Amino acid sequence: MSQPRWAVVVPVKRLGAAKSRLRGALVGVPHEELALALAADTLRAVLACPAVAEALVVTNDARVAAAARALGARVLPDEPDAGLNAAFRHGAAAVPAGWVAGITADLPALRPAELAGALLAAQNGRTGVRRFVPDAPGGGTVLLAAPPGVDLDPRFGVGSAAAHAASGALALTGDWPSLRRDVDTAADLADAAALGLGSRTAALVEVVRPARAAG
Numbered sequence: 001m002s003q004p005r006w007a008v009v010v011p012v013k014r015l016g017a018a019k020s021r022l023r024g025a026l027v028g029v030p031h032e033e034l035a036l037a038l039a040a041d042t043l044r045a046v047l048a049c050p051a052v053a054e055a056l057v058v059t060n061d062a063r064v065a066a067a068a069r070a071l072g073a074r075v076l077p078d079e080p081d082a083g084l085n086a087a088f089r090h091g092a093a094a095v096p097a098g099w100v101a102g103i104t105a106d107l108p109a110l111r112p113a114e115l116a117g118a119l120l121a122a123q124n125g126r127t128g129v130r131r132f133v134p135d136a137p138g139g140g141t142v143l144l145a146a147p148p149g150v151d152l153d154p155r156f157g158v159g160s161a162a163a164h165a166a167s168g169a170l171a172l173t174g175d176w177p178s179l180r181r182d183v184d185t186a187a188d189l190a191d192a193a194a195l196g197l198g199s200r201t202a203a204l205v206e207v208v209r210p211a212r213a214a215g
């Protein structure tokens, strides 16, 4: 039997408002470029994952939409424009019945094989149950997955790992450092760089590094 293939929802905020805790992390790099690079590297890895059939980017940002289409994703407007969980719900509602996951677009070190491992783990064990992958610190969530016929029911935000567990989702705790490494701060970006960044984010970090060395 062939493995099920996943639809993955990837919400991306308007670049000017996204990743505000990261603003100024790369001196001399416009914030929107950095926010776009994080999303593009995440999306590229999602689309390179053999377990993924389709990626749906939910965004109201024209640059993100263009980059997402160029990478091969489907783009939906951010409706009803009511925050991250509403964006996940909107994306999940647009996919055909099947395996659906939501992933945050701030995983610039993401490796397709680690995502495949997590999605495979989500397919195994108890049936009919949502699964989530906590972020590296443990309090947040990077991935939420639902089997066919089960509502994604996203509870992202502060304390989302506990919120997902309280809503009946089971935590997946495999060894997936690149999946769990979400980037909210400059320190997170350094940790992601140590894991190995996607090419777009790496190029921006490289712009800054020689400037630092020269200064």
Ligand SMILES: Nc1nc2c(ncn2[C@@H]2O[C@H](COP(=O)(O)OP(=O)(O)OP(=O)(O)O)[C@@H](O)[C@H]2O)c(=O)[nH]1
Binding pocket: 011, 012, 013, 014, 017, 018, 019, 020, 021, 022, 058, 059, 060, 078, 081, 082, 083, 084, 087, 104, 105, 106, 184
């Ligand atoms: N479409 C959409 N995506 C969102 C929204 N809010 C957050 N996201 C995305 O969700 C992911 C994780 O979000 P956060 O880390 O909470 O991101 P953020 O709000 O951009 O960051 P901070 O301003 O630092 O809190 C990122 O990929 C964001 O682009 C939203 O209202 N709509």
Ligand SMILES: C=C(OP(=O)(O)O)C(=O)O
Binding pocket: 084, 104, 106, 135, 139, 140, 141, 142, 155, 156, 157, 158, 159, 160, 161, 182, 184
């Ligand atoms: C939205 C979340 O992520 P972040 O830590 O990136 O704000 C979350 O963990 O649910």
